[in-house]
Amino acid sequence: MSTATIVSLPDQSTARIPRMNFMTKENGLLSWLLTGDHKRIAMLYLVSITFFFFIGGALAGLIRLELLTPQSDLMATDTYNKVFSMHGIIMIFFFLVPSVPATIGNFLIPIMVGAKDLALPKINLLSWYLYMAAGMLGLYAMATGGVDTGWTFTTPLSTHYLNTNVVTTGLAIFIAGFSSIFTGLNFIVTIHKMRCPGMTWFRLPLFVWSNYAASILMVLGTPVLAITLVLVVLERVAGIGVFDPTKGGDPLLFQHLFWFYSHPAVYIMILPGMGVISETVSTFSRKRVFGYTAVAFSSVAIAVFGFFVWAHHMFIMGISNYSMLVFSLLTMLVAVPSAIKIFNWAFTLYKGSITFETPMLYSFGFMGLFTIGGLTGVFLASSGTDIHLTETYFIVAHFHFVMVGGMLMAFLAGVHFWWPKMTGRMYPEKISQLAALITFIGFNFTFFPQFILGTLGMPRRYATYPPEFQVLNVFSTAGATILGVGYLLPILYLTWSLKYGEIAGDNPWQATGLEWQIQSPPLTENFPAIPIMDHEAYDYEWLEGQKEKVASV
Amino acid sequence: MSDSQVVVHGAAEGAHHEHLPYQRHHFETYAQQSDATNFAMWLFLLTEVMFFGGLFTAYLIFRNWYYPAFVEASHQLDIRWGTANTAVLIISSFTMAMGVWCAEMKKQAGLVLCLVLTFILGLGFLGIKTIEYSEKIEKHHVPGFHYSIQSFVNPSSDPEVHAKNPEDKPLAYDMARHTEIYFFLYFAMTGMHALHMIIGIVLLGFMIIRARAGAYTTGHVTYVENFGLYWHFVDIIWIYLFPLLYLISRH
Amino acid sequence: MSAPHDKDFESIEEHEHHHHIVSPRVYVTILLALLVGTAVTVGASYVDMGPLNPVIALAIAATKMILVVLFFMHVKYSTKLTKLTVGAGLFTFLVLVGMTLSDYWTRAWGRW
Numbered sequence: 082m083s084t085a086t087i088v089s090l091p092d093q094s095t096a097r098i099p100r101m102n103f104m105t106k107e108n109g110l111l112s113w114l115l116t117g118d119h120k121r122i123a124m125l126y127l128v129s130i131t132f133f134f135f136i137g138g139a140l141a142g143l144i145r146l147e148l149l150t151p152q153s154d155l156m157a158t159d160t161y162n163k164v165f166s167m168h169g170i171i172m173i174f175f176f177l178v179p180s181v182p183a184t185i186g187n188f189l190i191p192i193m194v195g196a197k198d199l200a201l202p203k204i205n206l207l208s209w210y211l212y213m214a215a216g217m218l219g220l221y222a223m224a225t226g227g228v229d230t231g232w233t234f235t236t237p238l239s240t241h242y243l244n245t246n247v248v249t250t251g252l253a254i255f256i257a258g259f260s261s262i263f264t265g266l267n268f269i270v271t272i273h274k275m276r277c278p279g280m281t282w283f284r285l286p287l288f289v290w291s292n293y294a295a296s297i298l299m300v301l302g303t304p305v306l307a308i309t310l311v312l313v314v315l316e317r318v319a320g321i322g323v324f325d326p327t328k329g330g331d332p333l334l335f336q337h338l339f340w341f342y343s344h345p346a347v348y349i350m351i352l353p354g355m356g357v358i359s360e361t362v363s364t365f366s367r368k369r370v371f372g373y374t375a376v377a378f379s380s381v382a383i384a385v386f387g388f389f390v391w392a393h394h395m396f397i398m399g400i401s402n403y404s405m406l407v408f409s410l411l412t413m414l415v416a417v418p419s420a421i422k423i424f425n426w427a428f429t430l431y432k433g434s435i436t437f438e439t440p441m442l443y444s445f446g447f448m449g450l451f452t453i454g455g456l457t458g459v460f461l462a463s464s465g466t467d468i469h470l471t472e473t474y475f476i477v478a479h480f481h482f483v484m485v486g487g488m489l490m491a492f493l494a495g496v497h498f499w500w501p502k503m504t505g506r507m508y509p510e511k512i513s514q515l516a517a518l519i520t521f522i523g524f525n526f527t528f529f530p531q532f533i534l535g536t537l538g539m540p541r542r543y544a545t546y547p548p549e550f551q552v553l554n555v556f557s558t559a560g561a562t563i564l565g566v567g568y569l570l571p572i573l574y575l576t577w578s579l580k581y582g583e584i585a586g587d588n589p590w591q592a593t594g595l596e597w598q599i600q601s602p603p604l605t606e607n608f609p610a611i612p613i614m615d616h617e618a619y620d621y622e623w624l625e626g627q628k629e630k631v632a633s634v
Numbered sequence: 635m636s637d638s639q640v641v642v643h644g645a646a647e648g649a650h651h652e653h654l655p656y657q658r659h660h661f662e663t664y665a666q667q668s669d670a671t672n673f674a675m676w677l678f679l680l681t682e683v684m685f686f687g688g689l690f691t692a693y694l695i696f697r698n699w700y701y702p703a704f705v706e707a708s709h710q711l712d713i714r715w716g717t718a719n720t721a722v723l724i725i726s727s728f729t730m731a732m733g734v735w736c737a738e739m740k741k742q743a744g745l746v747l748c749l750v751l752t753f754i755l756g757l758g759f760l761g762i763k764t765i766e767y768s769e770k771i772e773k774h775h776v777p778g779f780h781y782s783i784q785s786f787v788n789p790s791s792d793p794e795v796h797a798k799n800p801e802d803k804p805l806a807y808d809m810a811r812h813t814e815i816y817f818f819l820y821f822a823m824t825g826m827h828a829l830h831m832i833i834g835i836v837l838l839g840f841m842i843i844r845a846r847a848g849a850y851t852t853g854h855v856t857y858v859e860n861f862g863l864y865w866h867f868v869d870i871i872w873i874y875l876f877p878l879l880y881l882i883s884r885h
Numbered sequence: 886m887s888a889p890h891d892k893d894f895e896s897i898e899e900h901e902h903h904h905h906i907v908s909p910r911v912y913v914t915i916l917l918a919l920l921v922g923t924a925v926t927v928g929a930s931y932v933d934m935g936p937l938n939p940v941i942a943l944a945i946a947a948t949k950m951i952l953v954v955l956f957f958m959h960v961k962y963s964t965k966l967t968k969l970t971v972g973a974g975l976f977t978f979l980v981l982v983g984m985t986l987s988d989y990w991t992r993a994w995g996r997w
Contacts, residue, residue, distance in 0.1 A: 199660075202660065275670065304685035322815055329700060401994060676967060684981070713927065727919075728916040877946050885932060
């Protein structure tokens with residue numbers, strides 16, 4: 082790795098965390114629990130989602146432990162069903178969906194648009210309380226028996242044939258959905274109505290564009306999930322018959338309504354991560370993002386097209402051939418904007434001054450692993466191959482590549498990138514680079530074998546498998562152990578850095594963007610006075626000019 | 635490089651933002667605040683549109699599949715109550731719009747009157763719905779709770795409805811069972827709608843109290859305006875529910 | 886760089902939105918139109934027009950909705966953003982209904 086670094090810290094012997102910042106403004110538990118400050122709410126979210134991530138991760142560990150051997154010897158098959166169901170539910174609804182928007186997005190969007198807070202601070206706080214209520218309810222459901230329907234709650238299994246905590250879990254997800262809706266709503270209003278003077282749409286950082294696109298999906302898609310869950314609960318409780326074939330209902334209706342949200346949900350999860358990558362790739366190659374307009378519009382295109390493709394999750398479920406054709410074609414199309422972004426990031430790197438700080442390592446990981454995950458999505462978009470690959474480990478590998486290799490790496494990139502801004506302190510670079518490497522290696526060992534397993538025919542969601550698949554499964558579990566270490570390290574060193582990390586100063590990365598022009602950690606009101614934006618995004622010449630101005634004073 | 639790069643202005647030059655008492659501090663101007671909150675309410679209404687969307691999708695599918703069942707089941711609804719309720723809601727939308735106008739014109743007495751009328755009309759709607767629901771309960775037309783297909787297998791066992799719809803033939807057993815799906819949709823859609831009405835009426839109650847204290851006639855009309863949007867939206871849902879549930883085929 | 890003015894935070898259109906107050910006369914007209922529409926739709930349901938019945942019922946309902954949206958909800962006098970928002974909601978709703986129904990309608994086309 083190159084020893085060159087762009088990190089520029091203030092003189093550590095004299096540097097201090099600014100006395101007045103959003104953390105020190107007020108003290109006491111109530112000042113945090115009743116805060117309207119988007120930055121404090123972001124911190125609350127950060128702690129909460131980390132907690133849920135580790136529960137979901139523990140469940141993943143249990144899955145991989147069970148799959149070490151072909152028989153169901155660690156736990157009963159019913160228990161295994163509960164473990165993977167809860168793993169999916171927690172990771173999707175309580176970690177991935179809020180990950181970047183609720184933490185980094187909440188913290189940064191107002192600052193990036195040049196505002197003092199989000200448009201609706203009380204709604205923002207409500208969003209966190211809803212998330213916590215949903216999380217507690219979900220944990221309660223888990224502790225009192227769990228659900229074993231899979232995170233997809235497919236009917237009529239979930240409505241008629243299983244006796245687990247479907248209603249409680251459904252309710253928990255319903256509440257979490259509203260948390261998500263309120264976050265997205267807040268972002269859309271803020272981005273439209275609270276940009277500072279001079280901040281035109283095309284001067285916004287691409288992180289804002291990505292979160293904007295994700296917010297549209299949150300606002301328009303999540304309510305359909307809400308009504309679907311209501312219908313499932315009614316079906317279980319009252320037996321109304323809407324999904325019951327014996328009463329004339331259609332189980333496939335559930336799937337249409339469920340996937341109408343759950344497909345855009347994957348874009349809700351990935352888009353904010355892509356926003357992070359735009360920021361880090363630009364900063365660590367000292368170059369403006371290539372094709373800003375293309376990247377901005379592709380975010381919106383992903384959001385729009387994401388609504389037209391949901392039935393590719395239902396190719397084998399009994400939809401009409403015509404639907405298979407149409408949805409297959411549209412799914413191919415939705416891959417295009419994502420590919421555009423990858424190309425644009427690659428061209429940003431080309432002839433840039435690249436350095437390999439931790440956020441950049443995670444970003445490289447993202448670009449490679451998301452590309453693989455995305456390409457395997459094309460295999461699945463083609464309905465012919467999907468018929469063979471669906472419900473196998475190929476699907477599991479595909480979505481883990483995009484969600485873990487992609488989104489989780491982007492989340493970690495973002496946390497590391499903006500850690501100095503949020504806390505005023507730097508994380509320890511060497512150990513964090515090591516953790517990134519460990520994560521990358523562990524990830525590939527865990528999930529690459531699963532592509533092969535899937536192609537060979539190993540079904541997903543089974544506790545047992547034919548013995549010839551064992552070698553690859555052992556590989557996968559070994560990788561998972563390494564991956565676990567890789568995820569544990571950041572918790573340790575980031576916590577350590579809160580007390581012992583170097584003082585970061587305003588702009589340790591020499592990055593453009595309004596957030597780097599204010600103190601670290603920021604003031605409660607973000608800016609002493611509302612800024613006026615007079616330069617384009619990623620304008621490194623402007624940054625040079627600022628440095629000269631300061632030097633010449 | 636530790637100083638903020640943002641040029642500090644405003645305070646030194648004496649430029650000030652006129653902070654009206656009802657302007658929140660994170661907004662730069664009152665106009666920005668009212669635009670933002672108005673836009674936020676519209677976005678919330680979008681979520682409501684999609685929320686009801688799932689139910690409308692289910693309705694369209696099952697109506698297409700079980701048309702005869704839907705026709706005969708819908709004859710169980712009293713068209714007079716339905717029409718009356720539609721008129722009640724439309725008039726309440728009118729009174730609500732007038733209420734917004736009164737707030738904009740700073741006419742406090744007018745505003746209170748309009749809100750009270752809207753409130754009463756809302757209660758009237760719920761009252762009629764209660765009557766309709768209790769009829770359904772009596773006749774065992776509530777899905778999942780001892781649902782009875784007697785009226786459809788043997789229409790003459792239900793003289794009241796049979797007199798109004800003499801051409802209704804007895805349904806085959808299978809098709810008669812599918813009337814349960816119609817009633818599920820009826821209760822789900824009107825029930826969800828009624829829930830939104832209840833929430834609206836409770837909020838109206840609070841608004842009437844605040845309006846009497848003069849909160850909305852000092853130039854700060856945002857609450858009334860945005861609540862009006864919500865109320866009109868609930869009206870629009872009913873505008874669609876009425877023909878879809880009551881008027882499937884009355885000839 | 887000058888201090889931010891109020892004008893920087895709102896566009897001309899928003900200025901119009903604040904100042905345009907819809908007159909009660911418009912409201913009364915719309916009220917009457919809606920009530921007439923209700924009467925027409927009830928009457929139409931008693932006339933046998935075959936497959937046109939649901940079409941007409943939905944068309945009348947859509948007209949009533951448009952009147953409520955444009956006038957009671959002030960969208961006619963609102964910013965482009967508001968109009969776009971309403972359009973986006975309707976569009977997404979139609980995608981949900983339309984594309985889901987397209988599966989059901991085409992199931993009968995059979996395998997090819």
